[in-house]
Amino acid sequence: MSRKLSIGIAGAGIGGLAAGAFLARAGHTVELFDQFDAPAPVGSGLVLQPVGRAVLAELGVLEKAEAQGKALTRIEGTSVQTTGVVLSADYGTDPAHQGLGIHRASLFSVLHDACVVQGATLTPGSTVLGRDGQRFVLEGGARTASFDILIDASGAGSRLSPMTARALPYGALWAVVDWVPGVIAPDRLTQRYSYADRMMGVLPIGTPSGATSPKAALFWSLPSDGHPAWVAAGLDAWKFAAQTHWPEAWDFAAQIATPGDFTMARYGHGTLVQPVRDGIVHIGDAAHRTSPQLGQGANMALLDASALAWALERHRDLDDALRTYALSRRWHVWGYQLLSAAFTPQYQSDSRALAVLRDRLLYPLSTIPPVPALLARLVRGTLLPPIAGRRRESPTRT
Numbered sequence: 001m002s003r004k005l006s007i008g009i010a011g012a013g014i015g016g017l018a019a020g021a022f023l024a025r026a027g028h029t030v031e032l033f034d035q036f037d038a039p040a041p042v043g044s045g046l047v048l049q050p051v052g053r054a055v056l057a058e059l060g061v062l063e064k065a066e067a068q069g070k071a072l073t074r075i076e077g078t079s080v081q082t083t084g085v086v087l088s089a090d091y092g093t094d095p096a097h098q099g100l101g102i103h104r105a106s107l108f109s110v111l112h113d114a115c116v117v118q119g120a121t122l123t124p125g126s127t128v129l130g131r132d133g134q135r136f137v138l139e140g141g142a143r144t145a146s147f148d149i150l151i152d153a154s155g156a157g158s159r160l161s162p163m164t165a166r167a168l169p170y171g172a173l174w175a176v177v178d179w180v181p182g183v184i185a186p187d188r189l190t191q192r193y194s195y196a197d198r199m200m201g202v203l204p205i206g207t208p209s210g211a212t213s214p215k216a217a218l219f220w221s222l223p224s225d226g227h228p229a230w231v232a233a234g235l236d237a238w239k240f241a242a243q244t245h246w247p248e249a250w251d252f253a254a255q256i257a258t259p260g261d262f263t264m265a266r267y268g269h270g271t272l273v274q275p276v277r278d279g280i281v282h283i284g285d286a287a288h289r290t291s292p293q294l295g296q297g298a299n300m301a302l303l304d305a306s307a308l309a310w311a312l313e314r315h316r317d318l319d320d321a322l323r324t325y326a327l328s329r330r331w332h333v334w335g336y337q338l339l340s341a342a343f344t345p346q347y348q349s350d351s352r353a354l355a356v357l358r359d360r361l362l363y364p365l366s367t368i369p370p371v372p373a374l375l376a377r378l379v380r381g382t383l384l385p386p387i388a389g390r391r392r393e394s395p396t397r398t
């Protein structure tokens with residue numbers, strides 16, 4: 001598209017910053033609005049899949065991200081009941097196909113820098129409550145300028161998205177702790193389950209900028225409404241449970257000094273049928289949200305941003321571009337949302353039957369070719385074409 005557009009983006013998180021960087025680079029005038037008072041990276045660790053890494057490569061910031069993260073060669077889960085492995089997804093030895101454990105703050109900072117370099121402007125302290133035509137309506141009643149396109153990248157709590165998401169029964173406590181060498185393998189996301197109602201995980205996330213030593217994200221599954229009871233039971237009760245559940249990972253759990261070291265994350269699941277309507281495009285969690293069990297949410301937000309920039313570049317007509325965008329992401333988004341809905345209860349639910357099925361039947365089946373290769377493509381994010389219609393040189397070919 002030769003016409004240069006004015007684009008307003010609500011939310012400067014993973015999807016908003018990536019969209020801002022792509023679209024400013026393409027010559028559009030981009031303004032982002034976020035509720036935070038200053039660009040303050042928050043959050044815990046996440047897995048950047050090969051599809052997400054490819055988007056960072058497209059933006060020219062992959063090396064910066066990799067320097068602050070940790071390459072992952074596999075995802076592995078063991079069960080207390082079978083005392084063995086019940087989940088194994090192998091990324092393989094090719095670095096281009098591997099995952100990257102990274103602190104959300106590190107990802108935020110490389111994307112924020114890319115946005116600034118490309119000339120997008122960010123207005124903090126701007127909580128977007130709605131829209132008035134092609135303007136955002138901010139808390140306090142002020143209206144922004146009018147934009148050719150509004151992008152809603154304001155995440156799971158979006159006030160602009162018409163999505164109705166269902167609350168998931170389980171969330172998790174998350175903390176960042178020091179990586180302890182020699183305790184568990186440093187090249188993988190490792191999880192330990194007891195049925196499906198108890199899960200502890202350790203994700204290596206490299207050395208974020210400002211830190212002097214490698215870190216890990218530690219997580220502990222908890223019913224969504226279980227946080228008050230967990231706090232009331234006291235930290236010693238949790239430490240005993242953690243040590244009993246996964247003695248080998250005790251050195252990570254032992255670093256939790258107060259309940260406040262953990263942040264409780266609750267998850268929802270929902271997908272917008274129409275991510276594009278009347279001049280507004282919903283991307284990332286504002287368009288599709290789910291549990292992080294498959295580790296795809298940030299990658300999805302990055303893919304949305306990349307696909308939107310590609311569609312706008314490809315079409316002179318704005319409606320055509322937005323239609324192409326929606327179609328290009330439809331099957332990948334719906335496919336992964338469906339898979340996430342199917343997989344999550346095997347790892348986070350009260351169902352013992354599902355957990356037994358997972359350990360005794362599904363895992364043994366998953367070791368029979370070609371299932372391991374399919375599982376690898378599933379976690380890489382490439383089981384379905386990430387951006388349908390994009391040509392072979394697409395950076396999402398992983």
Ligand SMILES: Cc1cc2nc3c(=O)[nH]c(=O)nc-3n(C[C@H](O)[C@H](O)[C@H](O)COP(=O)(O)OP(=O)(O)OC[C@H]3O[C@@H](n4cnc5c(N)ncnc54)[C@H](O)[C@@H]3O)c2cc1C
Pocket residue numbers: 010011012013014015016033034035036044045046047048049126127128129153154155156157158159174265283284285286292294295296297298299300301
């Ligand atoms: C604990 C946890 C672990 C996860 N692990 C993984 C993982 O391993 N791999 C993975 O790919 N994904 C993971 N995810 C999911 C991933 O973090 C999200 O899918 C991703 O951040 C979505 O990006 P986004 O840009 O849509 O939203 P966000 O990154 O949440 O950004 C939204 C932005 O909008 C701003 N905002 C919100 N409301 C308003 C408003 N009203 N006005 C203005 N600004 C607003 C916020 O301040 C924020 O900056 C995890 C999520 C959680 C909670």
